[in-house]
Amino acid sequence: MTFDLTGKTALVTGASRGIGRALAVGLARAGADIALSARDEALLREVQAEIEGLGRKAVVLPADVTDAAACHALVDDTLAALGHLDVLVNNAGGSSFMGPFTELRFSGWEKVMRLNVDSIVHLCQAAGRHMTARGSGSVINVASVAGLTGTPLLAPYGASKAAVVSLTRSLALEWGEYGVRVNALCPGWTRTDLNRELWAGADEGAAFVANQGLKRWAGVEEMVGPTVFLASDASSYVTGQALAVDGGQTAT
Numbered sequence: 455m456t457f458d459l460t461g462k463t464a465l466v467t468g469a470s471r472g473i474g475r476a477l478a479v480g481l482a483r484a485g486a487d488i489a490l491s492a493r494d495e496a497l498l499r500e501v502q503a504e505i506e507g508l509g510r511k512a513v514v515l516p517a518d519v520t521d522a523a524a525c526h527a528l529v530d531d532t533l534a535a536l537g538h539l540d541v542l543v544n545n546a547g548g549s550s551f552m553g554p555f556t557e558l559r560f561s562g563w564e565k566v567m568r569l570n571v572d573s574i575v576h577l578c579q580a581a582g583r584h585m586t587a588r589g590s591g592s593v594i595n596v597a598s599v600a601g602l603t604g605t606p607l608l609a610p611y612g613a614s615k616a617a618v619v620s621l622t623r624s625l626a627l628e629w630g631e632y633g634v635r636v637n638a639l640c641p642g643w644t645r646t647d648l649n650r651e652l653w654a655g656a657d658e659g660a661a662f663v664a665n666q667g668l669k670r671w672a673g674v675e676e677m678v679g680p681t682v683f684l685a686s687d688a689s690s691y692v693t694g695q696a697l698a699v700d701g702g703q704t705a706t
């Protein structure tokens with residue numbers, strides 16, 4: 455079973471809600487034990503119970519990934535709790551605003567970069583040291599189709615996700631000889647709290663998906679299969695890739 459993750463461990467950030475929660479449960483369903491992280495401990499406890507119900511181990515490690523020291527401590531605590539780390543899913547991220555670039559406050563730019571890029575730098579440094587020394591590992595950085603295309607009114611978000619894709623490619627080339635693969639998952643429009651105001655209206659956000667192939671928003675569960683693929687031996691010869699899971703948005 456090349457998609458089987460039995461005996462593997464995974465750390466998932468942003469596991470309290472949305473895509474990250476689905477990925478954590480999905481990786482556990484595939485057999486992995488999971489370290490769950492986000493800021494909201496109560497929500498993480500719910501995910502923990504769900505994973506334990508599947509017969510897998512889950513530990514809750516609350517952390518704010520905009521804090522560099524917390525990122526390093528998170529990897530240390532994961533190793534202490536689970537013994538080793540096979541899969542790192544850098545999913546925590548987002549952007550809480552949009553607007554014209556000429557009106558952007560630089561503090562807003564820095565905030566988006568701190569959450570979406572700096573966090574992944576710190577987590578990749580901490581986990582990468584462990585994985586390269588151990589000679590195996592799979593890192594999955596959740597970027598976005600926004601990192602592959604222009605993103606009017608969301609320039610900081612798009613630039614942050616493009617940086618994640620670039621970092622992914624660089625680390626794949628640096629770490630390949632140590633048996634560590636690094637890939638980016640690039641979701642398209644996916645229904646979560648992040649963009650609720652865009653899809654919760656009467657037209658269910660139809661305008662945003664009018665030009666893509668499938669012409670519908672994704673559910674969070676549709677990100678699970680591609681992530682299990684990237685986490686598992688099924689993708690043993692895949693590294694440095696930005697896998698768009700976008701209903702054909704980037705095919706246009």
Ligand SMILES: NC(=O)c1ccc[n+]([C@@H]2O[C@H](COP(=O)([O-])OP(=O)(O)OC[C@H]3O[C@@H](n4cnc5c(N)ncnc54)[C@H](OP(=O)(O)O)[C@@H]3O)[C@@H](O)[C@H]2O)c1
Nearest residue numbers: 468470471472473492493494518519546547598644646648
């Ligand atoms: N939804 C989409 O259409 C879409 C498309 C492309 C890419 N993405 C990317 O997919 C990832 C997940 O997005 P989502 O849509 O699932 O968003 P979401 O529903 O808003 O969930 C975001 C997750 O990140 C955590 N988080 C946010 N800030 C954090 C911080 N400072 N420290 C630690 N955890 C933090 C949140 O947990 P707490 O609040 O508990 O900390 C939550 O678990 C993001 O990287 C996003 O950019 C989403």
